[in-house]
Amino acid sequence: MPLLVLNNDMTSPTTNQPVPALNSMLPGVMLVLGAVLTSIGLVASLWHNDGHEFGLAWLLAFMFYYTIALGALFLVIVHHLTDAGWSVGIRRFCEHLASLLFPWLFILFLPVGLCGPKIYSWMRLDAATNNLVAAKLPVFTIPGFWITSAIFFGVWWLLSSRLGSLSLEQDRTGAAECTRKMRFHAGWGIVAFALTLTFSGVLWMQAVQYQWFSALYGVYFFASSVWAGLAVIYVIAAMLLRQGILSPVLKRNYFYFLGLLLLAFTLLSSYAEFAQYFVVWNANMPGETFWYLMRENGNWWTLSMLLILGKFFVPFFALLPVHTKTNFKVLVPVCLLIVVMHYADLAFNILPEWHPRGHHLKWFFLHAGTLLFMGGLLGTIFMNKFNAHPPYPQRDPRLLEAMGVNPHLVSDLVDANAGGVK
Numbered sequence: 122m123p124l125l126v127l128n129n130d131m132t133s134p135t136t137n138q139p140v141p142a143l144n145s146m147l148p149g150v151m152l153v154l155g156a157v158l159t160s161i162g163l164v165a166s167l168w169h170n171d172g173h174e175f176g177l178a179w180l181l182a183f184m185f186y187y188t189i190a191l192g193a194l195f196l197v198i199v200h201h202l203t204d205a206g207w208s209v210g211i212r213r214f215c216e217h218l219a220s221l222l223f224p225w226l227f228i229l230f231l232p233v234g235l236c237g238p239k240i241y242s243w244m245r246l247d248a249a250t251n252n253l254v255a256a257k258l259p260v261f262t263i264p265g266f267w268i269t270s271a272i273f274f275g276v277w278w279l280l281s282s283r284l285g286s287l288s289l290e291q292d293r294t295g296a297a298e299c300t301r302k303m304r305f306h307a308g309w310g311i312v313a314f315a316l317t318l319t320f321s322g323v324l325w326m327q328a329v330q331y332q333w334f335s336a337l338y339g340v341y342f343f344a345s346s347v348w349a350g351l352a353v354i355y356v357i358a359a360m361l362l363r364q365g366i367l368s369p370v371l372k373r374n375y376f377y378f379l380g381l382l383l384l385a386f387t388l389l390s391s392y393a394e395f396a397q398y399f400v401v402w403n404a405n406m407p408g409e410t411f412w413y414l415m416r417e418n419g420n421w422w423t424l425s426m427l428l429i430l431g432k433f434f435v436p437f438f439a440l441l442p443v444h445t446k447t448n449f450k451v452l453v454p455v456c457l458l459i460v461v462m463h464y465a466d467l468a469f470n471i472l473p474e475w476h477p478r479g480h481h482l483k484w485f486f487l488h489a490g491t492l493l494f495m496g497g498l499l500g501t502i503f504m505n506k507f508n509a510h511p512p513y514p515q516r517d518p519r520l521l522e523a524m525g526v527n528p529h530l531v532s533d534l535v536d537a538n539a540g541g542v543k
Contacts, residue, residue, distance in 0.1 A: 141364060141365060141366055142508045143361070143364070143366065143504050143507050143508055143512075144504070144508075145500075145504065147497075147500070148496070148497045148498075148500030148501040148504065149497065149501065150497070151493040151494070151496050151497030151500065152493075152494060152497025152498055152500075152501060153497070154490075154493050154497075155489075155490050155491065155492070155493030155494025155495070155496070155497050156490075156494050157490070158486050158487065158489060158490025158491075158493065158494075159487070159490035159491050159494045160490075161486070161487075161490070162174075162175060162178065162484070162486060162487030162490050162491070163175050163487075165487070166178075166484075166487065171239065172236060172239050173239045173240075173475060174475075174484050174487060175236070175487065176232075176233070176236035176237075176239040176240040177240060177471060177472060177475060178484070178487045178488045178490075178491045179232050179233060179236065179491050180233050180236075180240055180325070180326075180329075180471060181464075181467055181468055181471050181472070181488065181491070181492075182488070182491035182492045182494075182495045183226070183229050183230060183233055183495065184325065184326055184467050184471070185349075185463070185464050185467055185492065185495075186221070186226065186229075186495050186496065186499055187222070187226055187230075188342075188345065188346035188349055188350070188463070188467075189218070189346075189349055189350050189353050190218055190219055190221045190222050190226060190350075191222075191314075191318055191346045191347075191350065192346050192347045192348070192349055192350010192351060192353070192354070193215040193216075193218035193219045193350050193353075193354060194215075194218075194219035194222065194277070194280070194281055194314065195314060195346075195347050195350065196208065196211075196215050196347075196350065196351070196354065197212060197215050197216055197219055197284055197307075198280075198284075198307045198310050198311050198314060199307075199311075200212050200215075200307075201284070201303045201304045201306075201307035202304070202307050202308070202311060204304075204519070205519070206519040206522035206523050207375045207378050207522075207523065208375075208378075208523075209370060209513065209514055209517050209519050209520055209522070209523035210358075210367050210370035210371035210375065210513050210523050211354060211357075211358050211367070211371065211375075211379075211513075212288070212513070212514060212517075213288065213507075213510070213511070213512060213513045213514055214354075214357060214358075214361070214503075214507055214512070215354060216281070216284060216285045216288055217285075217503055217506040217507055218350075218353075218354075218503065219277075219281040219284070219285070220281050220282070220285050220506065221499055221502065221503065222274065222277040222278065222281055223274050223277055223278035223281065223282070224278075225498070225499060225502055226274075226499075227274045227278075229495055229498075230270065230274070233325070234266065234267055234270065237263065237266060238263075240329065241266075241328055241329060241331065242331065242474070243257075243261055243328065243331040244263060244266070248261070248262075253331060253332055254331065257331070260324065261328075261331070266324070269320070269324060270321075270324070270325075272317075273317045273320070273321045276313050276317050277317065280306060280310045280313060280314070283302075283303075283306045284303055284306055284307070284310070287299045287302050287303050287306075288303065288514055289510060291514065291515075291516055291517065292510075292511055292514065292515040292516055294516075295516035297518065300517070300518055315343070318339070318342065318343055318346065319338075319339035319342065319343065320339075322338065322339060322342030322343075322346075323338060323339065323342075326342070326467070326470055326471060327470070329470070329471050329474045330412060330473075330474045332408070332411075333408075333409065333411070333412040334409075335397050335400075335401070335409075336400075337393055337396055337397040337400065338397070340389075340393045341390065341393040341394055341397055344386055344389040344390035344393050345390045345393075345463060345466060347386050348383070348386040348387060348389075348390045348459065348463065349459060349460060349463035351379060351382050351383050351386060352383065352455075352456035352457075352459035352460050352463075353456070353460060354379065355376065355379050355380075355383065355452060355453070355456045356453055356456045356457065358371060358376070358379065359376070359449050359452075359453055361512070363449075366512050367512060367513060369513075369524055370513045370520065370523045370524050371513075371523075372525055373447055374447060375523075376446060376447045376449075376452070377443075377446045377447050379446075380440055380445070380446025380447065380452060381446065383436070383440055383446075383456075383459075384436075384437070384440040384441065384446075387432075387433065387436045387437050387440060387459075388437070390432065391432060391433040391437075394432075398413065401413060415473050415477050416469065416473055418477060418478050418479060419476075419478045419479020419480075420479040420480060421469065421473055421479055421480075424465060424468075424469055425469065427462075427465065428462060428465060428466055428469060431458055431461070431462040431465070432459075432462045432466060435455070435458060436455055436458065436459055439451060439452070439455045440452075440455070464492070468480075468488075
């Protein structure tokens with residue numbers, strides 16, 4: 122057990138042991154292998170289908186990591202809005218995950234825009250002859266697509282950079298003003314987050330099939346993003362606790378709260394998807410039902426059954442018992458299943474437009490390549506960010522609570538140091 126000592130300002134504890142660095146060869150291996158597979162897949166896609174499959178694979182991998190970063194940003198915002206103590210220990214690496222939104226995910230988004238006419242059929246249509254495209258002007262134009270996307274990334278850059286920089290500034294100064302500023306940014310940020318998340322999900326993913334629309338798509342996209350983000354956060358937190366990096370501030374019972382959130386968003390994401398299906402089925406309008414009818418063909422039907430099991434039944438019953446929420450042997454595999462199911466769900470949304478009779482497994486290597494390449498790149502950047510700064514907030518007002526230290530005891534120690542003990 123590390124020995125707790127007080128900082129010079131006598132307000133927050135530190136440990137007298139050096140913090141081990143986070144090191145792994147896995148991101149580098151993923152980056153190299155992914156680059157090779159992606160390069161081969163790009164050439165094959167250009168040769169066979171003019172790059173359509175590459176555009177879809179890139180979009181799918183981008184949306185996967187983008188939604189995880191959004192989930193981390195949401196947890197940081199909620200931490201500040203609720204003034205939570207248990208989440209202090211995981212806040213710093215969540216800030217690093219959220220900071221991937223800009224510039225790195227923005228850079229990875231550029232091929233999506235450049236391949237836009239190959240991904241989005243509406244970009245090849247004339248609004249003068251298509252009422253569905255005309256109704257969505259001026260966003261459904263190539264300039265409108267780029268401008269709207271730039272606004273999304275601008276909002277995320279402002280929000281994530283301010284929350285991250287103020288957190289690091291508080292490490293240096295210990296100023297309570299930093300906490301107030303972070304709460305202010307979380308206040309407007311939760312509104313901006315809701316708007317940008319919803320419209321980005323519609324513009325980048327739902328618009329792959331522009332003819333279809335759903336009033337519940339934003340709720341589904343939000344719930345799925347946070348659900349996957351929480352699963353990744355749980356796994357990272359468990360790994361950092363096991364390595365002793367976050368052991369001073371991350372107690373095992375705090376994983377119970379993460380497990381509760383995972384259970385809640387398992388229910389919310391499943392309910393949103395079911396409600397969307399039920400509304401479309403009940404209305405029985407050809408302009409809406411075609412989206413689901415297309416996904417009853419080929420291996421999409423098999424995938425839909427797997428999603429029902431893997432997105433709801435398995436996580437729900439695994440998370441339901443109290444003791445499993447803090448049992449890493451149970452929850453870490455469940456979290457990994459959640460991540461896999463999230464990727465499969467994104468594929469279920471994106472790929473059937475170009476593969477209505479089922480996806481050809483011959484392109485599996487391309488999808489694996491883009492996923493490995495982006496994961497390796499973002500993982501390397503995340504590790505560098507994590508090792509460049511303290512692993513958890515050093516002078517957060519809730520740090521003592523996160524460490525399980527009685528604040529009254531610290532107050533007595535301060536009084537004793539000043540000669541004021543009665």
